[in-house]
Amino acid sequence: METEKYPxxxxLMHWLMAITILGLIGSGWFMASLDPEVATYKYDIYFWHKSFGVLAMLLIVARIxxxxxxxxxxxxxxxxSFDKALAKLAHLSLYLLMIAVPVSGMLMSEFGGKPIPFFGLLTLPEVIENNKEMAGTLHSIHIFIPYVLLGIIAxxxxxxxxxxxxxxxEHDSLKKML
Structure with a gap:
């Protein structure tokens, strides 16, 4: 039976993920633009960015x-039919990118030998051998795909x-999510 609104x-997960994702994209742009010579707190932001990235990964698993x-x-x-097909493609793309962005960041950190903190509660164990070339490739991917995600969100x-x-x-989908 079809329900009128989402449970x-x-x-809650939809809006929490939206805030988290937009915050992560914004903080990623901000920290990447900071000159480490001037902004001594630049690497403090990485701690929070990575912690919220792990949270985003946990949230997307829970959301699925x-x-x-x-x-x-x-x-x-x-x-x-065209609108239905676009909606399905957009939702599939959103879910794939909500997984791909944090996974690429986590793998980039792992291959780069950088710790992945979770709000000071724990640090994810290192399970991958350092590989600077792979870390560089994943860095390029991690920088690019948030733009794609932001485009799909738009x-x-x-x-x-x-x-x-x-x-x-009857086509108003916003009322289902409010």
Whole structure:
């Protein structure tokens, strides 16, 4: 049976992930732009960025588990086929990128021999041998894919706004997530 709104836990996870992801992208841009000669606190930001990155990874795993085990509204049947296909592609892309960004950062740190802290509670164990070349490749990937993720997020938001303000009321997907 289709429900009108997403369950409260799914809505909470959606908005928590949105805030976390946008915060991580913003902090990543900020810390990367700082000159270490001037900004002595630059590497303090890495601690928080990595900690929230681990949190994002844990949240996406929990989000997938919650999504798979919960009843939730499907895509509105009366939407045109093209819109349904775009929505499915956007959601799949979002989930893949929400996994790929923190995984690439964690692997980059692992191959670079850099610790991965989790809010001072623990440091993830080093399980991969140092490989500076692989760390460099993963660094390039980790810098690039957040732009792709941000682009997909922008398309997701534009799609939601289109359905909210330009389509018929039964296509309003925002009301399902508020």
């Amino acid at each position: 409260a836990l799914m809505r 588990a919650i999504r798979l085990s919960s009843k939730h509204p499907g895509i509105t049947e009366s939407l045109p 398309l997701h938001v534009l799609g939601v706004l289109k359905h909210r303000f330009m389509d018929s009321p």
